[in-house]
Amino acid sequence: YLGGLLEKLFLENFASYKTIFENSLDPILIMDGDKFILCNHVAVEYLKLDSKEHLFNTHPAEISPEFQPCGTPSKEKADEIIKRVYQTGKERFNWLHQTKAGEPFWVDISIIKIKIAGKDHLYVTWHDISKQKQAEDELRRMNLNLNSAIEDRNRDLLNSVKLLEEYKKAIDESSIVSKTDPKGIITYVNKAFLDISGYTEDELVGKPHNIIRHPDMPKAAFKDLWETIQNKQVWKGVVKNRKKNGDSYYVQSTICPILSKSGEIKEYIAIRIDITEIYNKEKIINQQRRDDLTNLPNRLQLIEDLKKNSEKKLALLNIDRFRDLNDTYGHELGDKLLKRFAKQLQNRMPENTKLYRLYGDEFGILGTKKIDEDDFVQFCSETIKFSRHKSFSYKDYEFELPLRVGITFDKESTLIQAEIAITQARNESNGLFVITKDSQYKEKLKNNILWTQKIRSALKEKRFAVFTQGIYPLKVGLPRKCESLVRMIDEDGKIISPFFFLDIAKKSRLYPEISKFVINESFEKLQNFDGQFSVNITIDDILNQNTVNTILNQLKMCNARNVVFELVESEGIENFSEVSEFIKTVKDLGCEVAIDDFGTGYSNFEYIIKLDVDIVKVDGSLIKNIHKEKHLRGTAQAIVTFAKSIGLKTVAEFVHNQEVLDIVKELGFDYAQGFHLDEPSRI
DSSP: OTTHHHHHHHHHHTGGGHHHHHHOSSOEEEEETTEEEEEOHHHHHHHTOSOGGGGTTBOGGGGSOSBOTTSSBHHHHHHHHHHHHHHHSEEEEEEEEEOTTOOEEEEEEEEEEEEETTEEEEEEEEEEOHHHHHHHHHHHHHHHHHHHHHHHHTSOHHHHHHHHHHHHHHHHHHSEEEEEOTTSBEEEEOHHHHHHHOOOHHHHTTSBGGGGBOTTSOHHHHHHHHHHHHTTOOEEEEEEEEOTTSOEEEEEEEEEEEEOTTSOEEEEEEEEEEOHHHHHHHHHHHHTTBOTTTOOBOHHHHHHHHHHOSSOEEEEEEETTHHHHHHHHOHHHHHHHHHHHHHHHHHHOOTTEEEEEEETTEEEEEEOTTSOHHHHHHHHHHHHHHHHHOEEEETTEEEEOOEEEEEEOOSSSHHHHHHHHHHHHTTOTTSEEEESSTHHHHHHHHHHHHHHHHHHHHHHTTOEEEEEEEEEESSTTOOOEEEEEEEEEOTTSOEEOGGGTHHHHHHTTOHHHHHHHHHHHHHHHHTTOSSEEEEEEOHHHHHOHHHHHHHHHHHHTSOGGGEEEEEEOOTTGGGOHHHHHHHHHHHHTTOEEEEEEETBSSOOHHHHHHHTOSEEEEOHHHHTTTTTOHHHHHHHHHHHHHHHHTTOEEEEOOOOSHHHHHHHHHHTOSEEOSTTTOOOEEO
């Protein structure tokens, strides 16, 4: 109740105040009894705490000095005020707080009693008045001096003038000050003005103020300034000025017209505070939220904008096979194409949408509530068509950058839902997938989270196991073989196939741990096997240096000629130079390499030759019905014939009955594997 529930109740039941609470320039806090239970980020910044949690269940006295300036203990005084507010309903007062480091600061506090979920709470706001207090103290000191002068010297005029000089001195020491005549010609500048501008007094006095005007400042801003002060009103705002050497600086300016007794403007006085350092820090923060290559807002900015946008329409765009282009032509060309692509896309963006570059070749488009969902989908669809017909030239090359797009209108877990959508878009012929009814995807997401927890638990409790299945020779003189297979043992002892957990393990980045276990367990338990044993390896394994190191370390301690690595076939496998390097490394050590599941995905004979493998394992989809469908027999025969022609051994998978076994023998397969011959069993 005191944590997320209260925040939920407060923000849901007072939705109209949510923006004020989260974006207020002043701290806002909620109290239950005499403890803080909720605050905005500004309160954390004022107190220089690490997070909101440090204020949770904290008494006001714990973030205050031991005693207030009046001499009363902070705990005692705070309790009196809190009790009084619960009785009267509201109160306003000044209070001395302190930061985590013990630095004191004054605040003007307003407290109002409110009801949340039928219970009285206190709504607390602060306003920093430290500077005001300092000014009051200074004025009080000056007034004491003045009163003393009046009492001691009988209101001597000379001392009054001297006191006014002290005021001027105080202002000159703390601010950048200038005066101009009614036409805007400079008549006075103080030392701070000379120091920051780099000009001398002679170079400034008698000149108009535009001598320090920076060309970046729009003319409309100065027009508004001039009209305001000519109407005898005070103008306040931030101005970018230029120093004599050309450098820029920023000032928070207050310009006041000084009137004569008759009400006419006599002169103008401008008091400025240098905020260049603050402005530059904000600029750095903004730069961290922009992509260096395209100058588009980045993923951090998208996450911030998603928090502020109640009506969420998000599309993720991914350029197909862009990594292949980078690998072939280099990242310099890839970066140039991305910049051109981003510019073209930015030029096509409709109103009420915003473009982001998230990372690599992935972009995001966020739509506001002002754009209709159908229009948003239509724009994304047209963008896909545009990308397929638009080519980008570089030197003598022409490149197409085809897109796939995933869209979601989900108000919760928006970014995650969009990532699910773009994954699904791979399976769509038009490259577009829209999540309209998100319930099934939320269930899928929950299921993924559940399986991730199961995998973590199984790794921690060592409930993974290696099973083996025999691979039987169909010809005399061939060595025995077996394949290592990973299984997860559920808490109730149930054996779980990798079909249920391997993809989720890859998404949750737990796959390398499973791979390392299978490799170590296989080498340890099968090193004395009378024949060859094979271990499955994916591209993810080959690209993970830690996994490769584990493999190489194990090969140093065993007879590598007994080891076969089965490379799981997948689309794009032929484009990975790392795959060829891995195969060469393990073959040089004496291992053999097999292509697993051949006949699925991006199967072709060319990359079998290119990768220099030793064995082709024909996928079960081509074998299991080979006794029923003639075209499968022809396909399998073609693979066997080709493999023999280049000296490769062949394995028929999914041999599940005697009839299938007889056919694969007839077709000339070297090995057979399947439940008819052997079922997987734990080592």
